[in-house]
Amino acid sequence: MFKTRILPALVLVTGLFGCSSNKEEKPVLTPDVQYVTAAQRTVPVYTEYVGQTLGISDVEIRSRVEGWVMSIHFKEGDRVQKGQLLYVIDDQPIRTKIDAAEARLAETKTMMTKAKADLDRVEPLARMNALSQRDLDAARANYEAARNEVDVADAQLRNARLELSYTRILAPIGGIIGISDVQVGDFVNGSGMGKPINTISSTGTVRVRFPVSENEYLLFQARKRADSSRVTSLSEIPVYLVLSDGSRYAEAGRLDLANRQVDAATGSLLLQAVFQNNQGLIRPGQYVKVRFQTDEYQNAVLVPQQTVNQVQSLFQVFVLNDSNKVAPRVVQPGPRVGSNWIITSGLKAGEKVALVGSASIQPQVTVKPSAMPWNFDSTLPQ
Numbered sequence: 001m002f003k004t005r006i007l008p009a010l011v012l013v014t015g016l017f018g019c020s021s022n023k024e025e026k027p028v029l030t031p032d033v034q035y036v037t038a039a040q041r042t043v044p045v046y047t048e049y050v051g052q053t054l055g056i057s058d059v060e061i062r063s064r065v066e067g068w069v070m071s072i073h074f075k076e077g078d079r080v081q082k083g084q085l086l087y088v089i090d091d092q093p094i095r096t097k098i099d100a101a102e103a104r105l106a107e108t109k110t111m112m113t114k115a116k117a118d119l120d121r122v123e124p125l126a127r128m129n130a131l132s133q134r135d136l137d138a139a140r141a142n143y144e145a146a147r148n149e150v151d152v153a154d155a156q157l158r159n160a161r162l163e164l165s166y167t168r169i170l171a172p173i174g175g176i177i178g179i180s181d182v183q184v185g186d187f188v189n190g191s192g193m194g195k196p197i198n199t200i201s202s203t204g205t206v207r208v209r210f211p212v213s214e215n216e217y218l219l220f221q222a223r224k225r226a227d228s229s230r231v232t233s234l235s236e237i238p239v240y241l242v243l244s245d246g247s248r249y250a251e252a253g254r255l256d257l258a259n260r261q262v263d264a265a266t267g268s269l270l271l272q273a274v275f276q277n278n279q280g281l282i283r284p285g286q287y288v289k290v291r292f293q294t295d296e297y298q299n300a301v302l303v304p305q306q307t308v309n310q311v312q313s314l315f316q317v318f319v320l321n322d323s324n325k326v327a328p329r330v331v332q333p334g335p336r337v338g339s340n341w342i343i344t345s346g347l348k349a350g351e352k353v354a355l356v357g358s359a360s361i362q363p364q365v366t367v368k369p370s371a372m373p374w375n376f377d378s379t380l381p382q
Contacts, residue, residue, distance in 0.1 A: 034372040039302045040349035043293040051210030053202030053286040064166040081176045091167040101157035108153040112146035119143045175202035199267035206277045211268035239273045242289035299345045320352040
């Protein structure tokens with residue numbers, strides 16, 4: 001009986017010790033975390049706007065007389081000189097009109113000569129009372145009417161000759177001419193109400209027009225009043241151009257004008273900048289980005305954009321302390337500058353900010369930090 005009782009007790013004790021030895025402690029992991037040190041700089045803030053290019057002059061070519069296009073004297077898309085012949089319109093109907101006007105002028109001159117001769121005969125007779133004053137007045141009226149008819153006929157002839165000159169369409173400016181909307185044999189309307197038959201653009205200097213919001217315009221004016229030494233007039237601000245492929249145009253431009261009114265439909269104000277285009281790289285109709293300085297932050301705190309996490313309207317960064325532990329901190333961001341973000345409150349220059357990404361790191365967990373190379377100056381707009 002004694003042996004039977006002892007055996008289950010030994011088995012139970014053995015089982016308890018066996019379970020305790022099977023438990024293994026999990027090793028503590030030290031995650032690798034990269035960090036950057038918040039920098040402090042005086043940062044110019046640039047704003048970009050989408051605009052469209054135009055020539056410094058874009059002149060539409062329209063026919064001032066109606067008729068058939070007889071010949072074209074330019075190569076489409078080529079450069080033309082001011083005064084160069086572009087189109088010739090059929091002038092035969094106008095030449096017929098000139099012949100009729102010349103005949104009419106000759107007829108009126110003959111009538112005026114006859115009326116002058118009648119007046120010359122009547123005047124001495126009227127002085128001798130051989131004819132009445134009424135006869136003299138009638139002779140003078142006939143002469144004045146005949147002279148007026150000459151003036152009318154002469155004006156009609158000059159107008160017909162002017163119309164004849166319009167049958168030869170000359171380039172009003174020098175520049176690049178576009179693709180013609182009419183070809184030889186087409187009929188053109190001289191009313192000037194239809195589509196232009198072509199356009200010439202002078203592109204040695206180009207314009208870029210772009211809208212800014214009414215609020216941005218008012219903010220700019222407020223900054224100008226607050227500190228005139230930092231915010232200059234529109235014409236003194238250098239403007240940079242970013243082309244559609246992302247490259248920056250070599251020539252800096254300047255703001256040229258602002259429209260007289262805000263567009264009531266869009267709530268925006270149209271601005272215009274001008275750029276030299278000596279290489280002919282820019283053509284009218286291109287969509288570009290216009291960038292210029294709109295503000296400046298003194299002693300701004302900067303961090304890369306990827307260090308700032310946003311959850312709805314809340315912005316936070318993960319600050320690395322001296323114990324190599326990260327802690328979330330709510331910050332107030334300012335404008336983005338290049339690939340950086342200005343932090344207006346919640347972070348000081350010199351503090352280490354961790355790049356945790358989507359990783360979940362508890363505040364009490366010790367991390368293994370490593371500095372990430374960050375040339376913040378190279379990411380600022382120039």
